[in-house]
Amino acid sequence: MNLYAVIMAGGIGSRFWPESRRARPKQFLRVLGEDTLIQKTVNRLESLIPPDRCFVVTHADYVDQTREQLPNIPKDNILAEPVGRNTAPCILYAAIKLYSQDPEAVMVVLPADHLVQQVDRFHDTLRVAAEKAVEEDTLVTIGITPTHPATGYGYIQFDGTSDHEGNGALKPHRVRTFAEKPDIETAERFLDSGDFLWNSGMFIWRADSIRHAIEKHMPDTAAAFTELESAAGTDDEEAAVHSAYASCPSLSIDYGVMERADNVFVVPGSFGWSDVGDWRAVYDLSPKDEHGNALSGNVIVHDSSRCLVESDKRLIALVGIHDAVVVETEDAILICHRDSAQQVKNIVEYLSAHQLNEYV
């Protein structure tokens, strides 16, 4: 099977401020461990998809960082978007590029900034998905078997409940519907039902399948990319890309295709997945001491517990502090309640609104 990875790395996530900045977004951060999230994303594919079959789509501003962090990926595999237009144009650009090189290409589309703890099970899941995806005009996504009634994710409902276990056996299930992020009562109902999975944003399909689907469900987007179909791989590629992104609308593949197509399948995945959505998630995923503290760098704690503290250079001392996140960088310090981690983006919004661009 002609399997390729397409890693979407255009995000400018603001929930990891002050470490993440416009010039250095989340996927390029060492959030957990020595490797950055995008390095982990490539590394965990290794035995399934070698680096020369990995493609990265990112903003033009991040191309240099991407090359630096991923020296094993051929330079031509890093696709530069002149402007972010959500996931649909990103995926179509990669699909056209891949199809021009290999009409049999099967794309595994992955966000650059997620975490997977059980790599073998992840590979098993992708293999099952890819076997389904070789079928013509079939779109496959990975749904994460929910572990709790999360309100921060969209959900995918599939046809027919579990054969052997809750939330579906490891095989493709036809998708019944995509659901928006629910309130807590709805999330609990989803969890109890056994036929809802978390929407992970991972997709597997043939390059030509997704091209056909976009032609059908997103004709404006498809039209904007027509020129690129012949220009891909030639000297005219860059100009065609600029022209496509200048005229195409900004839309997600979920909204543009997945929620409208009828040949969509989901494979349930259970491989220690996290989208590492905020500092709270980093706390949850970090190893902790006997007081529940996850400390890195030059940190002293006294009578403090359940804190995530990341010191870059300076000494940080905590006294009588519980359930806090403290992140120190060269020019800024965040002190946040663990349960308020989602609100860190408000700080970035404030900084932007007040033209404090040096901190954004």
Added chain:
Amino acid sequence: MNLYAVIMAGGIGSRFWPESRRARPKQFLRVLGEDTLIQKTVNRLESLIPPDRCFVVTHADYVDQTREQLPNIPKDNILAEPVGRNTAPCILYAAIKLYSQDPEAVMVVLPADHLVQQVDRFHDTLRVAAEKAVEEDTLVTIGITPTHPATGYGYIQFDGTSDHEGNGALKPHRVRTFAEKPDIETAERFLDSGDFLWNSGMFIWRADSIRHAIEKHMPDTAAAFTELESAAGTDDEEAAVHSAYASCPSLSIDYGVMERADNVFVVPGSFGWSDVGDWRAVYDLSPKDEHGNALSGNVIVHDSSRCLVESDKRLIALVGIHDAVVVETEDAILICHRDSAQQVKNIVEYLSAHQLNEYV
């Protein structure tokens, strides 16, 4: 009346870490407002005792800082202790020095790092105390009319209760006893009794009165300073001071004299006094916004309240944080619960114990 101020500025208070360091203790800090605490101490005496009648006793290491911060005080009025020996030697050194210049000298002994909000009432209190103190061999102290059952101060009980108001009229009262820092129940009893005041560590007496008292109650200390009596003001003064401090014991004037003498009087004071004992006290004394936050420097808060935040250079962002103290300096950051401010000294102890001297 020949009134002089003797400002005790030898402390190395560790409760204001990370701002206070061994090389820059509390009295030299801008803890509240533009002036440092020692500058405020000298300034508030102004109309009562001019700078040329102010003496400062401090550790030799702090003489340069003292001169820098108090340029109006004659250089010879800054007395250098070769080593800290608590308050009794400090006061005797100043008493001998003053007596050698003016045998009628009346000393107003004040800590360098306290705060007074109502200066006029402070002066009135000192005047009443000084009028009593001109009497031979009479020792006078200022007792603060308590506003709450504090457990962090020693107490002074006086003879006879109030004439007009709770905790004594503005006149000298004979001291019955000095009490150690009480537990909360005892403190409540003290407060209810009407005849207990907080021990403020401010004293008023003639230079010869305190010399006599030390001779009587602290003969070892008096003996150590015999040589200085003739050397004060001569080229031999420094050698005599070194010799005195090398042999005298380390004792407080409270323990050495006040608790033993029988001619001790207290004048009740009510002038917005604080010993600014820790960051909590700074919070209490600071102006606050509508969320109870006292912010200075480059600080952004979101959904946070009742915090004291002092940014020196870096941006500090708070999200969902309540009742915290955050103090940022060049090389260290303290994050402390407001109610744990007393425990900041544990951090300094830890740093000392682990030879992290760059931070102490």
